[in-house]
Amino acid sequence: xxxxxxxxxxxxxxxxxxxxxxxxxxxxxxxxxxxxxxxxxxxxxxxxxxxxxxxxxxxxxxxxxxxxxxxxxxxxxxxxxxxxxxxxxxxxxxxxxxxxxxxxxxxxxxxxxxxxxxxxxxxxxxxxxxxxxxxxxxxxxxxxxxxxxxxxxxxxxxxxxxxxxxxxxxxxxxxxxxxxxxxxxxxxxxxxxxxxxxxxxxxxxxxxxxxxxxxxxxxxxxxxxxxxxxxxxxxxxxxxxxxxxxxxxxxxxxxxxxxxxxxxxxxxxxxxxxxxxxxxxxxxxxxxxxxxxxxxxxxxxxxxxxxxxxxxxxxxxxxxxxxxxxxxxxxxxxxxxxxxxxxxxxxxxxxxxxxxxxxxxxxxxxxxxxxxxxxxxxxxxxxxxxxxxxxxxxxxxxxxxxxxxxxxxxxxxxxxxxxxxxxxxxxxxxxxxxxxxxxxxxx
Amino acid sequence: xxxxxxxxxxxxxxxxxxxxxxxxxxxxxxxxxxxxxxxxxxxxxxxxxxxxxxxxxxxxxxxxxxxxxxxxxxxxxxxxxxxxxxxxxxxxxxxxxxxxxxxxxxxxxxxxxxxxxxxxxxxxxxxxxxxxxxxxxxxxxxxxxxxxxxxxxxxxxxxxxxxxxxxxxxxxxxxxxxxxxxxxxxxxxxxxxxxxxxxxxxxxxxxxxxxxxxxxxxxxxxxxxxxxxxxxxxxxxxxxxxxxxxxxxxxxxx
Numbered sequence: 001x002x003x004x005x006x007x008x009x010x011x012x013x014x015x016x017x018x019x020x021x022x023x024x025x026x027x028x029x030x031x032x033x034x035x036x037x038x039x040x041x042x043x044x045x046x047x048x049x050x051x052x053x054x055x056x057x058x059x060x061x062x063x064x065x066x067x068x069x070x071x072x073x074x075x076x077x078x079x080x081x082x083x084x085x086x087x088x089x090x091x092x093x094x095x096x097x098x099x100x101x102x103x104x105x106x107x108x109x110x111x112x113x114x115x116x117x118x119x120x121x122x123x124x125x126x127x128x129x130x131x132x133x134x135x136x137x138x139x140x141x142x143x144x145x146x147x148x149x150x151x152x153x154x155x156x157x158x159x160x161x162x163x164x165x166x167x168x169x170x171x172x173x174x175x176x177x178x179x180x181x182x183x184x185x186x187x188x189x190x191x192x193x194x195x196x197x198x199x200x201x202x203x204x205x206x207x208x209x210x211x212x213x214x215x216x217x218x219x220x221x222x223x224x225x226x227x228x229x230x231x232x233x234x235x236x237x238x239x240x241x242x243x244x245x246x247x248x249x250x251x252x253x254x255x256x257x258x259x260x261x262x263x264x265x266x267x268x269x270x271x272x273x274x275x276x277x278x279x280x281x282x283x284x285x286x287x288x289x290x291x292x293x294x295x296x297x298x299x300x301x302x303x304x305x306x307x308x309x310x311x312x313x314x315x316x317x318x319x320x321x322x323x324x325x326x327x328x329x330x331x332x333x334x335x336x337x338x339x340x341x342x343x344x345x346x347x348x349x350x351x352x353x354x355x356x357x358x359x360x361x362x363x364x365x366x367x368x369x370x371x372x373x374x375x376x377x378x379x380x381x382x383x384x385x386x387x388x389x390x391x392x393x394x395x396x397x398x399x400x401x402x403x404x405x406x407x408x409x410x411x412x413x414x415x416x417x418x419x420x421x422x423x424x425x426x427x428x429x430x431x432x433x434x435x436x437x438x439x440x441x442x443x
Numbered sequence: 444x445x446x447x448x449x450x451x452x453x454x455x456x457x458x459x460x461x462x463x464x465x466x467x468x469x470x471x472x473x474x475x476x477x478x479x480x481x482x483x484x485x486x487x488x489x490x491x492x493x494x495x496x497x498x499x500x501x502x503x504x505x506x507x508x509x510x511x512x513x514x515x516x517x518x519x520x521x522x523x524x525x526x527x528x529x530x531x532x533x534x535x536x537x538x539x540x541x542x543x544x545x546x547x548x549x550x551x552x553x554x555x556x557x558x559x560x561x562x563x564x565x566x567x568x569x570x571x572x573x574x575x576x577x578x579x580x581x582x583x584x585x586x587x588x589x590x591x592x593x594x595x596x597x598x599x600x601x602x603x604x605x606x607x608x609x610x611x612x613x614x615x616x617x618x619x620x621x622x623x624x625x626x627x628x629x630x631x632x633x634x635x636x637x638x639x640x641x642x643x644x645x646x647x648x649x650x651x652x653x654x655x656x657x658x659x660x661x662x663x664x665x666x667x668x669x670x671x672x673x674x675x676x677x678x679x680x681x682x683x684x685x686x687x688x689x690x691x692x693x694x695x696x697x
Contacts, residue, residue: 388495392529396491397545397601398519398552407544411535411584 017069037152067187071099156189176433181214210241226258240268256282297330451500461665477662520552522608592623628653646679
């Protein structure tokens with residue numbers, strides 16, 4: 001047992017760069033939270049495939065890779081490097097983090113409505129922000145997931161936005177996490193917090209990208225709090241390099257009549273896992289959680305979602321679509337909990353997977369736990385290949401086999417892409433999906 | 444233009460075509476009639492290259508090319524067009540994307556320049572006008588939620604845009620009311636030319652009142668057993684198919 005804890009401590013130190021006194025500069029509340037998180041990780045260590053939540057995804061590669069915790073030196077990132085990933089052509093606010101470190105040169109924060117706070121979370125912590133203190137780590141619990149504990153212990157930087165009562169931020173906010181790793185594996189722990197007070201509105205995009213194709217590990221946590229009647233549109237665009245590891249938790253805490261939607265795109269990473277957990281803690285909530293993921297070569301893309309209906313009269317909608325090619329593997333686990341008090345719940349979940357090769361694999365599992373008796377809950381999972389009839393139809397018009405496949409695959413994905421309201425993100429994804437097979441001329 | 448000799452084909456081990464012979468020259472319209480299950484739709488699909496069918500004998504030569512050696516897309520690029528009996532719904536692919544990809548693939552093969560967005564739109568608008576089809580069709584996903592008549596009209600519209608040398612219409616009249624039938628026939632007639640051949644597969648003679656064929660062939664049990672002029676279609680309409688069957692049976696036992 002002691003040996004195991006020693007090994008956990010080593011992993012903790014290796015992945016966070018923590019030594020015993022490293023958190024001394026933080027405010028007291030954060031020091032104790034980080035210490036608790038470190039203790040928690042030391043206690044439980046990494047999950048194994050014996051854990052139900054990690055049954056289909058082995059993280060052995062992450063455990064065995066020696067990661068550096070100091071950023072690669074001397075790598076310059078220019079605005080041009082980021083252009084394909086940015087919110088080009090529309091007004092927006094952008095916070096860029098290069099290898100976990102905020103880059104003021106690459107960031108641009110425009111005018112925001114009165115009382116809105118938009119900064120890095122480290123800046124807010126150092127400024128003694130009471131909102132951060134009140135919300136940070138309160139919803140993404142260190143007990144829930146060892147990687148959340150690891151992230152919390154590490155105390156990394158990320159984006160923070162606070163929207164006070166009745167304010168609307170019209171321009172989308174972009175938190176862009178760029179990795180420059182090439183030769184030396186590197187680990188960092190992005191941490192974001194979005195707090196939307198009563199009757200507010202905002203759009204936030206989180207992007208994770210790798211520029212140099214190296215091995216790195218980004219372990220992110222984002223907490224979103226929507227107060228009464230707040231309306232938050234959130235996007236996660238995961239386009240890490242193909243040898244990267246990405247593990248991320250998105251934790252949403254919703255109050256009465258608030259509206260939240262997330263679109264989670266997962267294209268990158270050799271191993272990528274996203275957990276999205278939403279707690280619907282008031283009446284009349286609308287929660288939408290959609291996703292599009294693609295695994296090719298030997299990629300493993302794992303999506304776990306959990307929607308917790310705790311109160312009556314709430315609606316949740318969920319559509320996840322996966323495209324799996326080569327030796328790729330996908331995992332979808334969609335949990336919907338309807339608690340005893342949550343009468344008149346309307347929850348709908350769909351997972352559709354397209355398998356493009358004989359070696360492509362999907363493990364899909366809907367998980368409904370219903371304790372209320374007057375509810376509407378539906379779920380459906382389909383796994384299939386491209387329709388031979390549709391392929392022949394396209395080919396009989398002169399479109400080549402590869403192109404016809406690409407067109408039908410694009411059509412499968414466009415169902416999710418077309419729901420994205422931030423135009424440059426939609427365009428970016430269309431481009432990725434079409435350009436791979438030289439179809440961009442079609443747009 | 445098209446020469447089919449002793450063509451045999453089977454699906455799932457069951458022989459459907461048992462030796463079909465047919466010659467179609469440029470400028471001609473051939474009607475192929477026959478009862479359900481006689482093999483006429485199979486013939487259309489084998490010529491277009493659907494791989495659910497195994498060709499077990501015979502040959503199909505098209506403008507000197509061995510058609511059976513080509514993939515379906517290569518046949519289309521060579522100027523062959525199949526109007527489907529059951530056009531496929533393709534949600535998520537809009538008609539404009541689809542047609543542009545198809546047209547540019549065909550043009551590329553012919554060594555012609557790719558059309559840009561403006562030129563393409565101009566061309567399709569012109570064709571829509573000729574066929575009296577509403578422009579909103581362009582922005583809809585391919586055949587999704589179309590009525591039977593709309594699907595068939597969309598087939599004829601695609602044919603007009605792709606400008607094939609040989610068009611095969613597989614029961615394009617099935618399930619159409621008389622107005623839709625007229626629209627489809629008008630579309631085909633507008634495309635008749637000395638350079639283009641048509642093979643019209645149909646169950647009923649009615650379509651042939653509107654698309655008047657030069658030759659009529661009757662298929663029975665995987666073979667063409669009678670060929671004639673357009674009068675043959677009237678005879679079939681009047682007397683049904685049984686007399687053909689009886690004659691063939693008599694000839695076989697003689």
